[in-house]
Amino acid sequence: MDLNTVLTITSARHRDDLAQLGAGVAPLAGGSDLFADPQAHLTGLVDLQTLGWPALTLTTDADTSGTGSGLTPGLTIAATCTIAELSRLPAAPGWTAHPLLFQCCTALYGSFKIWNVATVGGNLCASLPAGPMTSLAAALDAEVLIWRRDGSDERMPASAFVTGNTTNALRTGDVLRSIDVPASSLAARTAYRKIALSPLGRSGAVLIGRLDTDSRFVLTVTAGTVRPVQLRYDSLPDAGTLAGDIAAIDCWFTDAHGAADWRRAVSGVLAEEIRAELDATDLEEGDLS
């Protein structure tokens, strides 16, 4: 929709240009979120796309994958990388987790036409519980780089970036710069499950399991909780342990896309499907994907 109170668009070329950001001046990436709601408090936008950040960069200098090959690269995703670009990224050597990138793109409520403009960073910054880029970044234990307004840089786990339903670690004037995915996570086996109140509806729960090459297991629970919740184990837990830990999560929420009690229950179902899928000794597969 037209943002009728916006009087200026500044095309950012340097980090200094971000100094204009403030209560009435917001950063603009794809625009699919900003232009989808009235923004009567805004008088200006600073276009981040003109900063020219490379969308996707393979990183090879910090291989901690433990695969022994040493060839498995990590991935740096610019905040301004579109979801379409991410969805088309080909697999690099050793990226067992590669299918997860596309799977998470499909969890976006918006259509593939939205993918053409919506950005990975914008999705994280909207900080909706159902934000699939939050799910992805958290599940892969990515680290986000924040450009603080004072010129400093700050890194933090993606899982800590989103703090609640539409709240995050950014303060006014800060900008999310990038998401760094470690090679070790990309080398892991992953299992993805999403459920909504309709077949392709806005996510009611998105659960991602990641079984690292060293057998450690992380289950990331999103969309049903107001912020990402991660359950970590030294190895795949048994069904009872996992079910108990899901049941113990305390930040389920209710909105038009599902009631809290249902989100908790179906997260238990999805978690067990994920556990079973990643358990090499248990070949029974679920059918909820």
Add this chain to the structure above:
Amino acid sequence: MRLQLNGEPVDASPAPGQCLRSFLRDQEHFEVKKGCDTGDCGACSVLVDGAPVHSCIYPAFRAEGTQVTTVAGLGMPGDLAPIQRRFVDAAGFQCGFCTAGMIVTASTLTETDLDDLPRLLKGNLCRCTGYRAIEDAIRGTHTPVNGLGPVIQTGPRHGTVGTSLAAPAGERVVSGQEPYTLDVTVPGLLHLSVLQSTEAHARIRSIRTSAAAALPGVHAVLTHGDSPATLFSTARHEDRLDDPDDTLVLDSVVRFRGQRVAAVVADTLAIAEAACRLIEIDYEPLPAVFDPHAALLPGAPLVHGEKDAGASRVADPARNLVAELHGEYGDIAAGLAEATHIVSGTWQTQRVAHTHLETHATIGWLEPGTADASAGGERLILRTSSQVPFLVHREICRLFDLAPERLRVFTARVGGGFGGKQEILTEDIVALAVLKTGRPVQYEFSRSDEFTLSPARHPMQIQVTLGADDSGRLTALKLGVLADTGAYGNHAPGVMFHGSSESVSLYRVTNKRVDARSVYTNNLPSGAFRGYGLGQVIFGIESALDELARTVGINPFDLRRRNSVGPTDPLVVTHVEGEDLIFGSYGLDQCLDLAKSALARGNDVPVPPGAHWKVGEGMASAMIATTPPRGHYAQASVTLDSSGTTYTVRVGTAEFGNGTTTVHAQLAATALNTTPDRIEIVQSDTDAIGYDTGAFGSAGVVIAGKAVLAAANDLADTLRSAATETHPEVRAAAWTLEPGGLRSGETFVTLAALAERAGSSALRGVGSEDGARRSVAFNVQAFRVAVDTRTGEVRILQSIQAADAGVVMNPEQCRGQIEGGVAQAIGTALYEEVILDGAGTVTTSVLRNYHIPLLADLPVTEVYFAETHDVLGPFGAKSMSESPYNPVAPALANAVRDAIGIRPTELPMSRDRIWRLLHPVRT
């Protein structure tokens, strides 16, 4: 900013915060539609350098240097792209408002993409079709209508009744060239923005408008001081006394959050919105009530306590009671005493939003008067998105004290309605603004306005008690209805009475009792919605019947067979219905058999693997009168043009995706024995024809169509007489009409010759219809479903609808109406709910929080037609636009009950609700 737009250079500067959608419309590319303005519906889809985007969330400035392609850039009438051609041929649209964006999106799909079509089309919403025809258009396929074979085309020649003529506007719709309400450039146009109440119930102590009025570019600030003092109802009916007069254009009391409080008219929408933000309102909060049960209790806050019951036609303002019905036929106590089986239950339906893709909108302006050139005789013109332009005309004249000739109301093609446009929601305030400023004024609802300001479907609590003997014969039917009509009583009486009508009279029971009430609350108003109350009550009654069949131990189809009215039975609610309602034909028996055998035949959709999937079947029936009661009037004319090549049909009813225009062309072509390309239709304009009650109550074919047929027959007679004047030796009755002229043996007179001879006295026929006699139509829906007991997911494995539409005028189009009705009802049954927070605030105020069905959500419904011939409808036709919706929710609920052993009693049967039925909290 420079760009290439459909290959043409454009050099224009967007506003900094402007989106591409409105920028393209500023360039008069009206093929780019607004359905939501939030990136959810896809109606605005365009290509930017070949990539499809939702132009409503695309910053306009980013189009600099790009190539932008709209649907018009893909092809134009006469030179359509293959994908556009396929949408015409497959009837891949009804109202057509989503079509431009749908086609732009589809144009980017490759052969391999088709495997992923549900996902790739999830950003394109269609409210009319149910998507089967759209999918056929995209794939270039034709899905069989049912398991029995193709629908019989009964017409003698393509284009006549009984054949599947494509919509006359098809080529324009698929290229975005068919104008809708706002697709017009009006010089000097001002824009109107409305300030909505933040209070659920309050008196306005004061409104400070000086800052708003002082803003440069503001032409008027309208408050309750500017409003006519005449009470009216936003609801429109043939008899204006049907609805309570409880509404003012602008009121000093607000009764729901979101109600119109003030309006600003300004040079631009941006200025109007800015001015609205400068208006200061001092509210005196009043106690409010949000629960319809609480509203009836003694001491409840009174929503319209000051109204005069008689003058406003409110049953009891001191009890928030808008309307009530209490009546008994036979002896309900005796009937229950006689029963060996009694079932009883309570059902609850939710608020549903119509979600027509074109939001409500009106443009108004003044023109120099012609007929009445007396003192300052200017004429007010309203171009509006309405199902009822003539009824709007009447009421606007009444409100503003205008002589009828001083007002013209017309519609362009209307982008969907479903009952939501049987209201005055924009026309009144635009009329006020135009009369105040003397300037052209536009008011366009946002999608959020639709959710927070326009009436929703009535939520109802339905209590049903049934008694039956051991054979399953009903001995008692007792119905209780409590409807929440919200803050205003528009459609409250009508929906309550109609809801309790054919739902009850469908069954032959010697003892019946109905107690129905419709009450005010401080919630969003409720209004007219497809089915007009029947769907809600049928949900309760057909669910109860299903339970009864289980209790008695007979098949639910057999239970209906045993108890449904037959063509010789009286139709009884609480007394025998009036003699105007007859069985002009009867096809319920066929519908029951068709649905039952289709269900038995099954289909090849497998049950998902796993023991947690439970399978069940269910069915439900519905009956509907083919016309609203107490008069529904239509006038029509057909004129041969001066060249003798084209017939012009003038008719008052509106085209909003119902397809009446197509059928009218077929009716005229059949009566005049010509081809449909020689028929032009001018419609829904108070200047075009004398009168039409409007496009509601499924009246487009059986009322307006009958008037068109009468007019065409009248013209045919006129042409025969005119031919005899040229050849006195041939009797008038001996002429046979042909496309080019009239023939009698070897003698042939061309239409051109007759037209030339007639000169300025045009050859014209007229017809009218009054709806004095009404028939009934039937629909039976059946489902086979699988339910995931772990998650509550309901998966539809087979969907069947059998319909008694009389002689089907246009098989593909009628099929589309049924598919669309089933689709909308599946949305109601499984997904849709306008949620309020309990204090009057709508929390589902954007489309992404209100889930209407996507292609991915819907099965292909098998459609079966009963073979009947109605004595009232044109060529034996019956109405078939509201009724397919009505039996769907109970049929689905009955199937879910069959699958899981627990009866859902609340809509929507969302996954969380079904899951909760299966996993109740242990206490």
